[in-house]
Amino acid sequence: MLNVFSLANGRLVQEEIASLEDLTHCKPIWVDLESPTVEERRWVKQHFGLSIPEDAMDDDIEESARFFEEDNGERHIRSDFFIDDPDLPHAIRVAFILNEHNDSLKSKGVLFSIHDEDVPVFRLLRMRARRMPGLIEDAKDVLLMLFDSDAEYCADTLEEIYDDLDRVSRQVLSGEVTDDTAGQVLAAIARHEDLSGRIRRNMMDTRRAVSFTMRSRMLSAEQFEDARQILRDLDSLDSHTAFLFDKINFLMDATVGFININQNKIIKIFSVASVAMLPPTLIASLYGMNFQYMPELSQKWGYPFALGLMVLSAVIPMLYFRKRGWLR
Incomplete structure (x- = not known):
């Protein structure tokens, strides 16, 4: 042009x-x-x-x-x-x-x-x-x-x-x-x-x-x-x-x-969850061992007691984390 x-x-x-x-x-x-x-x-x-x-x-x-x-x-x-x-x-x-x-x-x-x-x-x-x-x-x-x-x-x-x-x-x-x-x-x-x-x-x-x-x-x-x-x-x-x-x-x-x-928040969730589930996992492992006389079978309330103990061991750490403000 x-x-x-x-x-x-x-x-x-x-x-x-x-x-x-x-x-x-x-x-x-x-x-x-x-x-x-x-x-x-x-x-x-x-x-x-x-x-x-x-x-x-x-x-x-x-x-x-x-x-x-x-x-x-x-x-x-x-x-x-x-x-x-x-x-x-x-x-x-x-x-x-x-x-x-x-x-x-x-x-x-x-x-x-x-x-x-x-x-x-x-x-x-x-x-x-x-x-x-x-x-x-x-x-x-x-x-x-x-x-x-x-x-x-x-x-x-x-x-x-x-x-x-x-x-x-x-x-x-x-x-x-x-x-x-x-x-x-x-x-x-x-x-x-x-x-x-x-x-x-x-x-x-x-x-x-x-x-x-x-x-x-x-x-x-x-x-x-x-x-x-x-x-x-x-x-x-x-x-x-x-x-x-x-x-x-x-x-x-x-x-x-x-x-x-944002990534730290995600990692924080997994960290808190893993720590909170560690005690119930330990209790389940102990009760799941192959004893000659298994506690949950030798007692009438063995299984409910074991489950209650697992829930309690998970709730107590979560309450502590919440008190410290780590769940926010």
């Missing part, structure tokens, strides 16, 4: 592109390629003179090779953007290409983004740029706003994790945690821990991308200050993720503690 955006009265407007000829009638500042076809790649090559690298969206690129500048002035940035999918949260690799120096190419001043699937941050930026005139002035503003929107998207996801962990906390600290409840809590905690880790990794990648734009001296003074603000926002989110990890560890320890308490 080929999405072309240009500025009109300070707003970001999407152009309808159905053929190569349509590209000649617009002056874009952002060309977004989502799973581009061979034909769309050919259009970009013919009109802008830009060859999209075959490994632009590969995930196995070395970290040190994700930010570089070509001899023709093209700056390449490969950055990850977080997607909070309810079924499978993940990060998607996006390749950015920006040319500001080569006047002979039509790609000068145009930001190209290549990715395999739809990115929520891109939709968020397009919606804001349509409603807020003057938000974007050139391609570098688009790049910075994408990073800023990514940081805000991560912040929104962290707020959702906060709310979910509050519900889990009330459930755990209520004092009545059954094994089924503990299983649900552990599953929720594990999901939030994985989500927090992915967000933290994504923020680290965004921080590196923003730092590259600042080091490359491609930003104006105002844009440089915006980039510094993005880095400050990312630093503030780091403290929140650290707090979330501490909270997750606390809830994990508390839940495991309740599981151990």
Whole structure:
């Protein structure tokens, strides 16, 4: 899918592109390629003179090779953007290409983004740029706003994790945690821990991308200050993720503690039952020995006396355990 955006009265407007000829009638500042076809790649090559690298969206690129500048002035940035999918949260690799120096190419001043699937941050930026005139002035503003929107998207996801962990906390600290409840809590905690880790990794990648734009001296003074603000926002989110990890560890320890308490209650029942039944078992063993003259047979009330003695030997320990509070 080929999405072309240009500025009109300070707003970001999407152009309808159905053929190569349509590209000649617009002056874009952002060309977004989502799973581009061979034909769309050919259009970009013919009109802008830009060859999209075959490994632009590969995930196995070395970290040190994700930010570089070509001899023709093209700056390449490969950055990850977080997607909070309810079924499978993940990060998607996006390749950015920006040319500001080569006047002979039509790609000068145009930001190209290549990715395999739809990115929520891109939709968020397009919606804001349509409603807020003057938000974007050139391609570098688009790049910075994408990073800023990514940081805000991560912040929104962290707020959702906060709310979910509050519900889990009330459930755990209520004092009545059954094994089924503990299983649900552990599953929720594990999901939030994985989500927090992915967000933290994504923020680290965004921080590196923003730092590259600042080091490359491609930003104006105002844009440089915006980039510094993005880095400050990312630093503030780091403290929140650290707090979330501490909270997750606390809830994990508390839940495991309740599981151990429930297991100890079960073991306690068996321990009390075995101790309480030990005297009756001893009496039954003594009376069951093969004597020459068996007491229960030589006496009229032998069997009732033996049974009564067994019951009495079981009741007395149970009364003692109850008095000590061991049966609660």
